[in-house]
Amino acid sequence: MAIGDLVEERKSLISKSKLYEELKIKADLSIDGVNIEKEALHALDVGGEIQEQVHSGFEMDKETHVGIELPASFRLPNGLVSPFKWDKSSNYTIALENGKFILVKKGNKLFEVDFQKRPKYYSLKTSDGQPMHNIATFVNDSNISAFYSNECSYKDKGEDCLFCNVNATKDTYAEKEVIFWKTPIQIGETVAAAYEEGIADHVTVTGGIIPERREIEYYLDVAEEIQKRTGLKDFNGTAVIAAPLDLSNIDRLKEAGYRTIGLNIELWDKNFYQTICPGKARNSGGWDHWLKSIEYAAGVFGHGRVRSNIVGGIEPKEKTLKGVEYFSSIGVICLPSQWCANPGSALEGHRTPEPSWHLDLAEKVVRLQKKAGITYDQAHDASNNDTGLSHDIWKIEDGLI
Template sequence: MSLKCKLYEEVRLKNEVTVEGINITDEVDLLLRNLDLGGKYQEEVHGMFEYDREPHAGIAHPVGFRSPNGFLFPFNSYRKSRFSIGYDKGSYILTENGNKVFDIDFLERPEYYRHTTSDGVQMKNIAVYNHEGVVFVTYSNECHLKEKGLDCLYCNINATKSTYADVEGIKWKYPKQIAETVKLAYEEPGRHHVTLTGGFVPEHREMDYYFDVAEAIQNETGLNDFNGTAVIGAPEDHGIIDRYKEAGYRTLAINIELWDKNIFKAICPGKEQLSGGWENWKSSLEHAAKVFGHGRVRSNIVAGLEPKRSTLEGVEYLASKGIVCFAGAWCPNPGSELENHRSPEPEWHWDLVMKMSEIFRKNGFTYDQLYDCSASANSCIHDIYRIEHGLLPVLKQAI
């Protein structure tokens, strides 16, 4: 088997682990308690969503691990998974049905996690580190759609806040706190990018807050272009979108969530009723692409909630307009209305990933564009781009 084929098989396995999760048995729980989480290794911080199938308030989990060839695997627990963690000859290992797959390295904690803001808040609670130089800020850990009874059915942002906010000390983030954290995070080696997101709020309140954060980051870092993505709701006044670019955001994200209009209406009642409906989300994305440019606008579809044909139709259409639309595997989040449902099989998601990668390449999206507009640079599509463009150390050594 060629090196390239081996790398693809490793990414395919990553897709399986992402969908199926990690089985934390009692033995694995003991192993993890001996891991230096919060010291050498990075602990999970619930800034926005809980992706583990069972909440674990007060029990630390690692955020993920690296495979032998450097691919980052998420660590989402699910007691029915065939994948688990073991220990063999002084190394942690990934296992499948009790058999060793390969050695793994848990992800090391970034330096800025050891620091606090000037008003005494731990920086890890301001911006989660997604590795590859990417930081992720959830400024608000709740969505006001809850009080209206209009939550998206797959979403558990409010349930996550109820479970973890007090235990982990997660609260509203202020612009100065975010700016101080981003400045220190940007001192870490590698590329740098920040995503700012939160629960659903009225568009003018959201806009004013995002502009304050952009100004604070610019003042703190000295960077006019700080490579930031603002994740916003679809505004009914499309002129608001232009102002985000003027404020200094390099990229914009408007997450349409579903391409099928009728399924969107059923699954995302708040986005349907309070933001002009599906057509306004689509037209907002199209306007944003004209303002920010090709490959500088991102959207997302929750993969597995609608037929694959519909998702691919949306990805293809949006790509033709210069919009990067990811479709991450749906996780039936605990606390959501769809808790304990099933995501499609890993093979379904892998086929989707391969077809999306082809669409992205056909429409001329570069790795730099995917990096700049993404909340994480560690999706399977990012990995495929790394393989195809020789960006992995193992490929550089082979040349």
């Protein structure tokens, strides 16, 4: 190997090492959250220059904060993006010093951070006067997410997933932020505006569990409106649905123009599933039918075009990894999320595993997915959030950051 190549390789290893050091801090922030000093929050133009949190689906902070605008995310020095999860008791605090925002841990200054700028389309309105930032939120790395409804039919039966706070979030923020039901036209106009701005090239359409026929017809209407308003037949959309009893509805979504599909099984262990996800266990055919639907979708959409989330940190790690290994073997993307006990969920007050536990899981997950021939581009196209630990590891290993 030439000397020049050795130098470049060494630089790459150093850069990778720095990124992994930063990732450890990000893992802490993802699990333990971050506080922010009043002076620092007041100095941020949240909702003006800086992108604000929009509670279209879930509250991810440690506590609710009606009337207090908080930033959506912030960037660490080497390019990793951390969602802003507010926790006043965190060991980490963002402070203001000489006009700069500094991340501090237990009184020790770590480094400067900056915040995600507010997309231009956030200041626009739909043709019927609704703010576009309430229709589809910018997540990160060219993703937007249209959470079309806060309705979840499991609530009325007392069968909400125990980790989920979608119904509680709707009740908390209904007056200011939540549009209960987004119309296909509203979503089509908002996606077109975000695509035209150049900030996004992928949209996830998702929401609470609703009756199957109503859900499928709605998704078809949304696809039609996005195509009409963007001029794109392939608009790079992910349809996140409940497992349909009629599996041919999966074919209909593919024919309508969705490139990818999401069917979130949530947990791999059936016993955990019965307890933690009572609505899914007793409806939509239960765990076995959810798996059957995912397998069927893999045959329709193809390798790397189906995703199924597992909530990382509720069941034992080896159980989750068995699920990831199986999904990898059939070309399904599975990048477990980092579970935090969110306010309003039945598990509020419980504790997730240590950050190192989640990092280890993420590393093992990426190895399994890459071994199965799934690419980062496929993971990106099928996901609505590129800020997870698995995404970061994938980008670091592939030199994408």
